[in-house]
Amino acid sequence: MVRNFPPDFVVRVDKEACINCLRCVRECPFGVHEYDKEKKKWKRHHEKCVACLRCAYMCPTQAISIERSPMEYSPHPVWTNRVRKDIKTQAETGSVILTAMGNELPYLNYFDHLVLDACQVTNPSIDPLREPMELRTYLGRKPEKVDLDEYDGVELKTKIAPNLKLETPIMFAHMSYGSISIEAQLSMARAAKEVGTYMGTGEGGMHRDLYPYADHIITQVASGRFAVHEEYLKRGAAIEIKIGQGAKPGIGGHLPGTKVTAEISETRMIPEGSDAISPAPHHDIYSIEDLSRLIYALKEATRYKKPVFVKIAAVHNVAPIAVGIIRAGADAVVLDGFRGGTGAAPQVHRDHHGIPIEVAIASVDQRLREEGIRHWGSIIASGGIRSSADVAKAIALGADAVYIGTAALIALGCTVCKKCYTGKCPWGIATQVPELRKRLNPDEGARRAANLLKAWSHELKEILGALGLNSIESLRGNRDRLRGVGLSDVDLEVLGVKPAGR
Amino acid sequence: MCGLGGIFNREGRRIPGDDIITMARMMRDRYDGRGGGFAGYGIYPKYAEYYALHLFFRDEEAKEATEEFLKDRVAIIKDEEVPMRSIKEIPKENIVWRYFVEVPHRFKSRKDCAALEEDYIIETVFTINDEIDGAFVASSGKNMGVFKATGMPDDVARMYKVEKYKAYCWITHGRFPTNTPGWWGGAHPFNLLDWSVVHNGEISSYGTNRRYLEAHGYKCRLLTDTEVVAYLFDLLVRKQGLSLRTAAIALTPPFWKHIDRMPEPKRSIYTALRMTYAPAMLNGPFAIIVANRDTMVGLNDRIKLRPLIAAKSGEFVYIASEEAAIREIQPELEKLWAPRAGNPVIARLHDDVREEVIH
Numbered sequence: 001m002v003r004n005f006p007p008d009f010v011v012r013v014d015k016e017a018c019i020n021c022l023r024c025v026r027e028c029p030f031g032v033h034e035y036d037k038e039k040k041k042w043k044r045h046h047e048k049c050v051a052c053l054r055c056a057y058m059c060p061t062q063a064i065s066i067e068r069s070p071m072e073y074s075p076h077p078v079w080t081n082r083v084r085k086d087i088k089t090q091a092e093t094g095s096v097i098l099t100a101m102g103n104e105l106p107y108l109n110y111f112d113h114l115v116l117d118a119c120q121v122t123n124p125s126i127d128p129l130r131e132p133m134e135l136r137t138y139l140g141r142k143p144e145k146v147d148l149d150e151y152d153g154v155e156l157k158t159k160i161a162p163n164l165k166l167e168t169p170i171m172f173a174h175m176s177y178g179s180i181s182i183e184a185q186l187s188m189a190r191a192a193k194e195v196g197t198y199m200g201t202g203e204g205g206m207h208r209d210l211y212p213y214a215d216h217i218i219t220q221v222a223s224g225r226f227a228v229h230e231e232y233l234k235r236g237a238a239i240e241i242k243i244g245q246g247a248k249p250g251i252g253g254h255l256p257g258t259k260v261t262a263e264i265s266e267t268r269m270i271p272e273g274s275d276a277i278s279p280a281p282h283h284d285i286y287s288i289e290d291l292s293r294l295i296y297a298l299k300e301a302t303r304y305k306k307p308v309f310v311k312i313a314a315v316h317n318v319a320p321i322a323v324g325i326i327r328a329g330a331d332a333v334v335l336d337g338f339r340g341g342t343g344a345a346p347q348v349h350r351d352h353h354g355i356p357i358e359v360a361i362a363s364v365d366q367r368l369r370e371e372g373i374r375h376w377g378s379i380i381a382s383g384g385i386r387s388s389a390d391v392a393k394a395i396a397l398g399a400d401a402v403y404i405g406t407a408a409l410i411a412l413g414c415t416v417c418k419k420c421y422t423g424k425c426p427w428g429i430a431t432q433v434p435e436l437r438k439r440l441n442p443d444e445g446a447r448r449a450a451n452l453l454k455a456w457s458h459e460l461k462e463i464l465g466a467l468g469l470n471s472i473e474s475l476r477g478n479r480d481r482l483r484g485v486g487l488s489d490v491d492l493e494v495l496g497v498k499p500a501g502r
Numbered sequence: 503m504c505g506l507g508g509i510f511n512r513e514g515r516r517i518p519g520d521d522i523i524t525m526a527r528m529m530r531d532r533y534d535g536r537g538g539g540f541a542g543y544g545i546y547p548k549y550a551e552y553y554a555l556h557l558f559f560r561d562e563e564a565k566e567a568t569e570e571f572l573k574d575r576v577a578i579i580k581d582e583e584v585p586m587r588s589i590k591e592i593p594k595e596n597i598v599w600r601y602f603v604e605v606p607h608r609f610k611s612r613k614d615c616a617a618l619e620e621d622y623i624i625e626t627v628f629t630i631n632d633e634i635d636g637a638f639v640a641s642s643g644k645n646m647g648v649f650k651a652t653g654m655p656d657d658v659a660r661m662y663k664v665e666k667y668k669a670y671c672w673i674t675h676g677r678f679p680t681n682t683p684g685w686w687g688g689a690h691p692f693n694l695l696d697w698s699v700v701h702n703g704e705i706s707s708y709g710t711n712r713r714y715l716e717a718h719g720y721k722c723r724l725l726t727d728t729e730v731v732a733y734l735f736d737l738l739v740r741k742q743g744l745s746l747r748t749a750a751i752a753l754t755p756p757f758w759k760h761i762d763r764m765p766e767p768k769r770s771i772y773t774a775l776r777m778t779y780a781p782a783m784l785n786g787p788f789a790i791i792v793a794n795r796d797t798m799v800g801l802n803d804r805i806k807l808r809p810l811i812a813a814k815s816g817e818f819v820y821i822a823s824e825e826a827a828i829r830e831i832q833p834e835l836e837k838l839w840a841p842r843a844g845n846p847v848i849a850r851l852h853d854d855v856r857e858e859v860i861h
């Protein structure tokens with residue numbers, strides 16, 4: 001049968017400019033550029049190109065450009081090109097389609113239908129360059145009230161549970177060593193430390209190179225239980241139990257044995273070359289009571305000095321589940337929306353499970369308040385946060401802080417080519433291949449990751465100033481400062497936001 | 503923009519309403535006639551142990567419905583129309599009635615009887631405001647009352663004959679509304695139990711504060727941001743037992759950069775307060791005067807975006823939006839000053855007045 005797949009992209013090379021240096025051959029991890037030295041002939045395997053743009057930017061004469069393929073199937077609104085290609089792929093392979101990064105289907109993006117308020121006349125806006133503007137955020141359980149033995153600083157009778165102190169309400173999401181390179185992790189760890197925030201280890205344990213930054217690292221305990229031992233738990237600033245992930249709710253993970261190098265094997269505490277399987281459920285958690293036991297086991301192991309977070313994918317019933325998690329003893333619930341990224345996921349799960357983070361934040365925040373336990377735990381939102389505006393909107397809807405994953409990787413050079421699962425990341429991020437890893441310099445990476453946090457923080461301060469607020473806590477849950485544009489009544493009701501004009 | 507004023511006699515000696523009316527009149531530039539009001543403490547010595555409920559009724563029907571409801575909930579010791587002059591400046595849009603009531607005896611044996619009684623009154627107030635169409639409780643404290651309407655403060659005073667009452671603590675407000683339509687219930691002072699608040703400015707953190715209060719059972723239905731101030735004081739001071747000074751730290755906390763420099767254990771205390779009361783923090787440009795039966799407090803936002811002046815003369819403490827309002831009624835002052843942003847000025851009965859330094 002003829003393999004009638006039009007390529008997604010075509011590689012165009014300016015013959016005049018090309019000097020046959022073969023740089024592109026070395027740069028492309030996907031084998032698009034092929035040069036036959038004997039015949040002195042080029043062949044480009046357009047169908048393999050993913051538009052990562054690596055070759056284009058490395059070509060010394062800028063001879064390469066990557067274009068969308070003009071060749072497409074006859075247009076059809078239902079049987080789109082993508083649908084047809086997926087069917088053909090599956091007819092060919094008989095298997096699940098793997099992909100990476102976040103949901104690609106054009107669901108409504110609520111962030112883009114929410115607008116922020118601003119001050120005019122009656123409430124002056126505040127200039128963050130002149131006045132203090134505070135972003136500091138504490139994550140963890142807060143008491144209902146503070147009991148003091150008055151007077152001025154005599155004695156604090158209320159015991160404050162351990163909290164994480166963030167100088168900006170933005171953290172780097174959990175991306176494991178194994179799914180990404182140590183260079184990528186180091187970049188984020190240094191940036192987190194510099195800016196006064198945190199990064200997550202993901203489920204791959206903590207590489208020893210990260211130890212110097214451990215007080216700005218949140219360790220993860222996932223269903224594979226890789227690397228989980230007392231020292232690991234004690235070393236980090238907080239512990240996160242991962243139940244689910246927005247990009248693939250309800251399913252586990254799989255790091256193929258070929259990627260389990262000596263170093264990864266040591267960090268994850270599994271044999272070299274063995275598949276690292278994270279089962280879909282934790283095999284010791286089949287109910288909320290089981291989760292509670294694990295939370296307290298981890299607290300016991302760390303002498304109640306570390307906050308314990310629980311991460312779930314935002315799914316239909318997210319509000320009661322999150323309430324259960326907080327009641328089970330978690331110090332924060334992490335909600336991962338369906339736009340959350342991943343290193344590898346079946347396309348069907350990535351695109352069709354879960355709910356948007358905006359509605360998840362709104363319903364969880366509201367439910368916790370209705371139950372009078374909002375202060376028991378914080379809400380950390382993740383999954384598709386793209387800008388400081390998204391951060392501000394997430395906080396106004398009720399989040400305490402956000403995690404950014406994809407955005408952080410983009411800062412490190414990722415171009416969202418969605419090939420992380422191949423382990424051949426052209427930009428040295430989602431890879432363990434030594435030659436590819438060299439492409440990311442952790443010093444440069446740290447600078448860029450820190451810059452991103454600084455830039456967003458700066459913008460957040462400007463946003464607060466325009467809102468006439470000088471502290472982020474006055475934006476938290478302040479849905480009065482949001483309005484919906486082009487949303488249905490039901491959407492507005494769920495979000496707890498008024499329509500623009502009201 | 504609004505005009506605030508407060509007069510407090512530290513020995514509890516009562517003075518007639520004339521001075522507070524003058525004070526309000528002096529700030530004529532600060533309001534536009536769409537809301538004015540007064541609160542006086544000590545005005546009902548004969549009924550001092552009863553809750554004095556001041557009610558607005560749109561019509562007889564609302565009054566009947568309310569009385570029906572009240573009858574089952576409280577013992578009405580006395581009720582009467584609030585004496586009023588009819589004046590051309592303010593069309594009388596409400597029947598104004600006052601009830602002196604007592605809470606049924608069922609709480610008496612309980613140790614926390616006072617708190618239970620107060621919660622019961624609050625519930626009563628919320629139910630009337632919420633569920634009885636055309637009825638609104640203007641004030642519900644003991645030995646105090648709120649007189650307010652849509653109009654200029656001195657017209658409101660004339661209508662209610664404010665000059666005839668005697669109080670040891672008076673506060674007033676002239677309103678220039680920019681956020682909510684003017685109606686009698688929306689005028690200040692805003693009151694709940696003993697707490698009365700007058701407010702100039704905007705609470706930009708209203709949404710955050712409101713949702714925090716709602717989680718604690720308060721119902722914010724007045725479409726004005728001022729109510730959250732009264733409820734926050736009620737929650738923090740009456741229910742949770744914070745001192746006024748500590749409550750001020752919670753509501754207008756110092757900036758982190760100052761807290762970080764404090765010595766221990768002060769730093770931990772301030773940090774704990776900020777962490778815990780983050781959703782109670784008041785943000786936005788404001789000056790407020792809050793009063794209860796033994797205290798008057800003046801407070802500004804953390805960067806003082808609205809004016810507030812305090813002064814002292816013998817037994818009297820004055821707080822106002824403008825110096826002129828104070829000087830007009832008391833030219834001989836021991837002390838007059840502009841309190842720092844976020845520092846509460848607290849005047850207490852049988853005590854001195856202090857600007858508490860928290861910033």
Ligand code: SF4
Binds near residue numbers: 032051056
């Ligand atoms: S996959 Fe990347 S490196 Fe390879 S040809 Fe395409 S753009 Fe160039």
Ligand code: SF4
Binds near residue numbers: 415425
């Ligand atoms: S991390 Fe690398 S492989 Fe993954 S999308 Fe980004 S550039 Fe592509």
